[in-house]
Amino acid sequence: MKRRLVIGNWKLNGRLAANLSLLDAIRNGLSRIATGTQLAVCVPHVYIPQARAVLNGSAVAWGGQDVSAFGEGAYTGEVGAGMLVDLGCGYVLIGHSERRTLFGERDADVAVKVKRALSAGLVPVVCVGESLAERESGSMADVVLRQLNAVIEHCGVGAVGRFVVAYEPVWAIGTGLTASPAQAQEVHALIRARLAEVGGPVASRVPILYGGSVKPESAARLFAEQDVDGGLIGGASLNASDFLAICAA
Numbered sequence: 001m002k003r004r005l006v007i008g009n010w011k012l013n014g015r016l017a018a019n020l021s022l023l024d025a026i027r028n029g030l031s032r033i034a035t036g037t038q039l040a041v042c043v044p045h046v047y048i049p050q051a052r053a054v055l056n057g058s059a060v061a062w063g064g065q066d067v068s069a070f071g072e073g074a075y076t077g078e079v080g081a082g083m084l085v086d087l088g089c090g091y092v093l094i095g096h097s098e099r100r101t102l103f104g105e106r107d108a109d110v111a112v113k114v115k116r117a118l119s120a121g122l123v124p125v126v127c128v129g130e131s132l133a134e135r136e137s138g139s140m141a142d143v144v145l146r147q148l149n150a151v152i153e154h155c156g157v158g159a160v161g162r163f164v165v166a167y168e169p170v171w172a173i174g175t176g177l178t179a180s181p182a183q184a185q186e187v188h189a190l191i192r193a194r195l196a197e198v199g200g201p202v203a204s205r206v207p208i209l210y211g212g213s214v215k216p217e218s219a220a221r222l223f224a225e226q227d228v229d230g231g232l233i234g235g236a237s238l239n240a241s242d243f244l245a246i247c248a249a
């Protein structure tokens, strides 16, 4: 059976009072979601204790949006994988396109962070995706596979099955443009095939999420595709009823 997973990415949004309403509404709306669908919210680091306080004991997991490439020591401002584990995080987003484009994260940095997260016992959500220029120049597959291969090469084939992949075309993130179900399926199948090539049968159980302007209206058609196992949801995860409707889809 398909493993279904929907993760909310709050990005740099939220304040204590608003978070409480949002988290409460998500927790209270879970009866609408089919059993077997896993939910998580990746919140700003400082709000992880709040997410834990509200979600503990519910079916919703929580996580961070980034992790340090370092273990511990003189790295001012960094948050380590072990610290996320201490706060009960299950997941951590790594290599989101905003980290890659705005903060200069390279494939090699992403790979090191994934290894750190795995060693600490977190489930990394490895974000990959091409820009519009890369898609239009015909290099979508090269870009996505290059990003994925960097992780596999650094973490080893044994890591396949221990991370989630999120395919997020950069041109669809926060733009209102969603990949068509067929476009998403094409890339998800490519990712699955690469995972199977190196990892074997375990590849069929790796959740491959689609992200990029998913809305309640577009979710069901995207999630109906064979290799789309759920979503990574940005803007719509800040609205409980939209997020729950996407999860229900």
Ligand code: PEP
Pocket (backbone or CB within 6 Å): 009, 011, 168, 172, 173, 174, 175, 176, 211, 212, 213, 214, 232, 233, 234, 235, 236
């Ligand atoms: C994201 O930030 O991962 C994302 C997919 O954002 P949005 O849903 O707003 O496009």
